[in-house]
Amino acid sequence: MMGCDMRQATSLLSINTTRPGLLEITDQISAWAHAQNFRAGLLTIFCRHTSVSLLIQENAAREVRDDLETFFARIAPEDPVAYSHDDEGADDMPAHLRAALTQVQLTIPLIEGQLVLGTWQGIYLFEHRRRPHARTLALHLIGE
């Protein structure tokens, strides 16, 4: 009986990025999820690109994001000789590597009508390319 109220909601969310780095999207994601009026459910955010990624990280101190960006630039650096794939620009292959090290998808439970994000957790789109890009996330919510 309970299950007879089970349903799904889906959407595509467009986000324009203007520079590389972490762009907080918690508000857009939460607003969409809460507008679907689920009491309990499972939210999935899927990034339809390979040179931008998703990350949940601390949304308090700005320095945390600076350090995260610096770290990923250091372990997956731009390098004029390291990569065989360089025809889309010097920032393209590092973008794929940084995306591989982070997330293409995040799944977050919703309990008592709220996403279970912790107090200091924000959802970020992690843009790895230098030029502005129009990005699309697929959102999926299942529950009741």
Place this chain on the structure above:
Amino acid sequence: MMGCDMRQATSLLSINTTRPGLLEITDQISAWAHAQNFRAGLLTIFCRHTSVSLLIQENAAREVRDDLETFFARIAPEDPVAYSHDDEGADDMPAHLRAALTQVQLTIPLIEGQLVLGTWQGIYLFEHRRRPHARTLALHLIGE
């Protein structure tokens, strides 16, 4: 008709960590999942923190965990000068970096009443802070 048995179960699981490193939580997670009596379903474990993370890894040889801990300490090291975010202690920013490189969330199918973990797979909470912490995981199971 089939879908009319579909339902959800949710819970918050508290885990106290006493030291940095990999803490196996397979038994607690499995026990909770199996107690919900689902024949088939999808289990999601969500970590509500940004300085501890989740990892599925080999649970046979202890040396694998030692090497994993050493590896993450090497690629995302404590460093008195590297980070601009240092007011929460020298182990805080490396904790965020190690969490970014691993998982904030794991989703595991349940088939024929069992989580589909492989023979050698264990679920670990990867504590990145030195001091003891009270950690909370959100658990969500959907299925029938």
Place this chain on the structure above:
Amino acid sequence: MMGCDMRQATSLLSINTTRPGLLEITDQISAWAHAQNFRAGLLTIFCRHTSVSLLIQENAAREVRDDLETFFARIAPEDPVAYSHDDEGADDMPAHLRAALTQVQLTIPLIEGQLVLGTWQGIYLFEHRRRPHARTLALHLIGE
């Protein structure tokens, strides 16, 4: 009422790997998902091993995969002295590290009967061991 059509499908997919590196499995995964005839849903792919992993990456330029493989070999290298776990071969511990840095599980929404993969996204099994291996993925689809 809507929810009364909600259902699940599950399967185990066997894949034989013959060499280390990225093996595209998009076609096998899509074929299975589409054969289940869901209008909307959530597909989860779970890798039941700790020395092979999952990755979504660009499936256009072959050089991207070469560079990805080279990158992971560089940051988690084979090393005759670095690891305490070496009794399963020199490629075993790097395999665990590379698996820890990538994904054990991917969850992809299905909207209007199609997986929401972006134009350039392919699903890859990332084999980290040198010898041929028989690998198993668990597939789970929930929706209607």
